[in-house]
Amino acid sequence: MSHIAGIGSDKLGAGRSTRRALLLVVVLIVAIAATGCLAKSGSYAPIDWAAEMHYSQSYRAQEPPRLSSPLGAVPFKFASDTRELTREPAIGPGGYSALTNPVTRTAATSAAGAELFRVNCSMCHGTEGLGDGRVSAFLLAYGSAPAANVTGAGTVSRTDGEIFELIVQGGATSTLLGMPAFQNLLSPSDRWLLVDYIRELQGN
Numbered sequence: 001m002s003h004i005a006g007i008g009s010d011k012l013g014a015g016r017s018t019r020r021a022l023l024l025v026v027v028l029i030v031a032i033a034a035t036g037c038l039a040k041s042g043s044y045a046p047i048d049w050a051a052e053m054h055y056s057q058s059y060r061a062q063e064p065p066r067l068s069s070p071l072g073a074v075p076f077k078f079a080s081d082t083r084e085l086t087r088e089p090a091i092g093p094g095g096y097s098a099l100t101n102p103v104t105r106t107a108a109t110s111a112a113g114a115e116l117f118r119v120n121c122s123m124c125h126g127t128e129g130l131g132d133g134r135v136s137a138f139l140l141a142y143g144s145a146p147a148a149n150v151t152g153a154g155t156v157s158r159t160d161g162e163i164f165e166l167i168v169q170g171g172a173t174s175t176l177l178g179m180p181a182f183q184n185l186l187s188p189s190d191r192w193l194l195v196d197y198i199r200e201l202q203g204n
């Protein structure tokens with residue numbers, strides 16, 4: 001009797017561990033699927049506001065192959081490399097506010113600033129900077145602050161350096177929610193063109 005019961009409980013044990021293994025598999029599948037809903041890294045926005053073509057496997061397959069350097073090649077250019085994005089000096093918190101805008105406004109700088117704003121900012125801040133871009137509603141729905149009205153008194157009273165810093169850092173170090181960091185996306189001269197264009201939108 002006890003022998004049969006023993007077999008029975010063994011079977012019960014086996015059934016339980018199979019169920020547990022199945023549950024684990026299901027939980028894993030759900031967890032992996034759920035990561036697909038997360039915003040891409042590097043963004044402080046709660047939604048992926050700038051999907052890029054190379055996210056897609058079908059596009060990735062068509063990207064040209066990257067050539068690797070020849071065997072034994074030694075890098076020699078980097079010490080004097082002056083590329084803006086990689087060689088930008090680190091500025092500590094607060095160090096930005098003293099920076100002055102180097103842009104002297106001409107029709108060309110104004111047009112360049114407008115184009116940069118249209119491509120990088122208007123989806124959230126709206127074409128006139130009023131904070132009424134179409135993505136702003138999504139930011140609100142996902143628990144972020146709506147995009148700011150950059151023509152309002154709050155931004156007017158900031159220094160050029162402070163606006164420059166907000167564009168660099170986004171929500172990374174400031175209290176701004178949902179504002180992406182453009183440090184690695186826009187060169188310093190592009191950012192200054194944008195600061196100047198925001199001043200223009202403010203009527204200055």
Ligand code: HEC
Pocket residue numbers: 045049117120121122123124125135139144145146147148149150154155156158163166167175176177178179180182194
């Ligand atoms: C994904 C949407 C989004 C994009 C794209 C975006 N912003 Fe923002 N931005 C925000 C949000 C949201 C805030 C306000 C956050 C808050 O109030 O906490 C903000 C705040 C700001 C502020 C601060 C306003 C103030 O004085 O407090 C500035 C300046 C600004 N953005 C400039 C820009 C510029 C320039 C670009 C383009 C290079 C840009 N933003 C792109 C969402 C965005």
